[in-house]
Every structure is written in C-alpha cells, then in structure tokens.
Amino acid sequence: MEDFLLFAVVGFLAQAVDGALGMAYGVISSTVLLAFGVPPAQASASAHAAELFTTAASGSAHLYHRNIDWKLFRRLIPFGVGGGMIGAFVLTWFEGDQVKPFVTAYLAIIGSWLLYRSFHRIPTKPVRLRIVAPLGAAAGFLDAAGGGGWGPVATTGLLGAGGQPRFVIGTVNASEFLIALSVSVSFLAAIAIGHWEIGDGIYAYLTSVAGLILGGVLAAPLAGWMVKTLPEKMLLRLVGSLITLLAGYQTLELTGLL
Numbered sequence: 001m002e003d004f005l006l007f008a009v010v011g012f013l014a015q016a017v018d019g020a021l022g023m024a025y026g027v028i029s030s031t032v033l034l035a036f037g038v039p040p041a042q043a044s045a046s047a048h049a050a051e052l053f054t055t056a057a058s059g060s061a062h063l064y065h066r067n068i069d070w071k072l073f074r075r076l077i078p079f080g081v082g083g084g085m086i087g088a089f090v091l092t093w094f095e096g097d098q099v100k101p102f103v104t105a106y107l108a109i110i111g112s113w114l115l116y117r118s119f120h121r122i123p124t125k126p127v128r129l130r131i132v133a134p135l136g137a138a139a140g141f142l143d144a145a146g147g148g149g150w151g152p153v154a155t156t157g158l159l160g161a162g163g164q165p166r167f168v169i170g171t172v173n174a175s176e177f178l179i180a181l182s183v184s185v186s187f188l189a190a191i192a193i194g195h196w197e198i199g200d201g202i203y204a205y206l207t208s209v210a211g212l213i214l215g216g217v218l219a220a221p222l223a224g225w226m227v228k229t230l231p232e233k234m235l236l237r238l239v240g241s242l243i244t245l246l247a248g249y250q251t252l253e254l255t256g257l258l
Contacts, residue, residue, distance in 0.1 A: 004211040011215025019223025022169035023151025024239045031246040045187045046209045051180035054216030058223040059174035065224030067170025076136045081182040083140025088186035108247035110152045114240030127161045144183045
C-alpha cells in the first residue's frame with residue numbers, strides 16, 4: 001500500500017509538470033522506477049503502459065482548451081511512432097545491465113538540458129518543416145529507449161526552433177498518447193515473437209504502475225489550464241533538478257558508491 005501511495009504522488013506530480021510543460025511524466029516515472037531497481041526495458045514498458053491512461057486524459061484537456069496545432073500534430077506523429085517502435089526493439093535486444101548506464105546518462109543529459117533551457121529565452125517563430133521529421137523520430141526513439149523523452153526532446157526542440165509555447169506543449173501532449181500506444185504495442189510484439197522475456201518479476205511492479213496511473217489521471221485534467229498560468233521557467237528548473245539528482249543517484253549505484 002505504501003508503494004502504491006508513493007507512486008500515486010509521483011504520478012500526480014509528474015503529470016502536473018508534464019501537463020504544464022509538455023514533458024517529464026515518462027522521464028520522471030522511468031527514473032523513479034529505475035531508482036527502485038526495475039530493469040530498463042521493464043521500466044520503459046511500465047511507464048508507457050501508465051502513459052496510455054494519463055496522456056489520453058491530458059490530451060483531452062488540451063483539446064478542450066484548444067492548445068493543439070493540428071498541422072504540426074499530423075507531421076510529427078508518423079516520425080514519432082516510427083522512432084518509438086525502433087527504440088522499443090533496440091531496448092529489448094540487450095540485457096538490462098548493459099543498457100542501464102546509457103539510459104542513466106541519457107536521463108542526466110535530459111535533466112541538464114532542461115535546466116539550461118530554463119535560463120534562456122525561448123523565441124517565438126514558425127517551426128521549419130525540415131526540423132519536425134528528424135526531431136520526431138529522435139524523440140520517439142529516445143522515448144522508448146529511455147522510458148521517457150518524447151516530451152523533453154520534442155518540446156524543447158520545437159520551442160528552441162521558435163514554436164509558440166502554448167501550441168507546442170499542447171500538441172506534444174496530445175500526440176504522446178499515440179507514441180505511448182505504439183511503444184507499448186512494440187513491447188507486446190517483442191514478447192509475442194520471443195524477442196523479449198519479461199520474467200515473473202514484472203508482476204511485482206503492477207502496484208507501482210497502478211499508482212502512477214491513478215496519480216497521473218488525477219493530475220491530467222489540470223494540463224490545459226496549467227499551460228496557460230504556471231511559470232514555465234520555475235517548473236523547468238524543478239523537473240530538471242529532480243531528473244538530474246535521480247540520474248546522479250543511479251550513477252552512484254552503478255559505480256558501487258551506494
């Protein structure tokens with residue numbers, strides 16, 4: 001019961017930040033799962049399973065508040081889905097101990113990038129179409145391989161390219177449901193063809209995943225409102241600090257210092 005409540009709080013806070021910034025639910029959820037000893041592939045699969053519920057609720061909120069750029073949505077989705085499916089199969093190809101250092105390093109880089117972005121002004125101008133395709137593919141791939149990354153990579157990339165924050169965040173949030181769905185289907189396909197064995201231990205994480213889902217769904221309706229009201233820089237610094245600290249904790253564990 002304690003684990004369930006803990007992960008419900010984590011899910012709520014992660015989705016609250018994700019709803020306001022278009023990033024962080026998957027990264028925070030995966031990082032916390034990794035910190036609790038969940039193998040990388042199972043952490044990513046668990047985070048994406050939870051995201052199927054939270055992104056549907058969050059996307060609906062952004063739809064209600066008219067925060068979605070449908071032209072950008074249609075161009076972003078195909079590349080994000082393709083990159084996510086490839087990333088899922090790459091992650092399940094290797095043993096967890098081999099992948100974990102790379103995943104931890106990736107999360108540390110993402111956290112540092114968020115902190116960097118929080119201290120720099122984000123310009124507003126039309127995003128060039130040639131940027132959307134590679135950015136979507138890279139974001140989808142890293143999202144599956146790292147258990148989170150669609151929001152941090154896609155949102156920061158689009159904002160850095162000059163996208164208007166309200167519509168970039170709303171569009172990335174709304175598209176995340178399809179990314180999570182494609183990655184989850186890829187993990188299921190990997191199991192079906194014998195490419196990945198999840199083992200009996202996966203059932204030990206169901207309580208944690210249920211907590212992430214409950215907390216995330218409760219926070220998701222706030223997404224459309226938060227993107228208009230909460231200070232972006234403050235939340236960027238908070239989530240960047242949290243991810244960097246948790247990745248640092250994982251690094252200390254990997255080096256045997258903890």
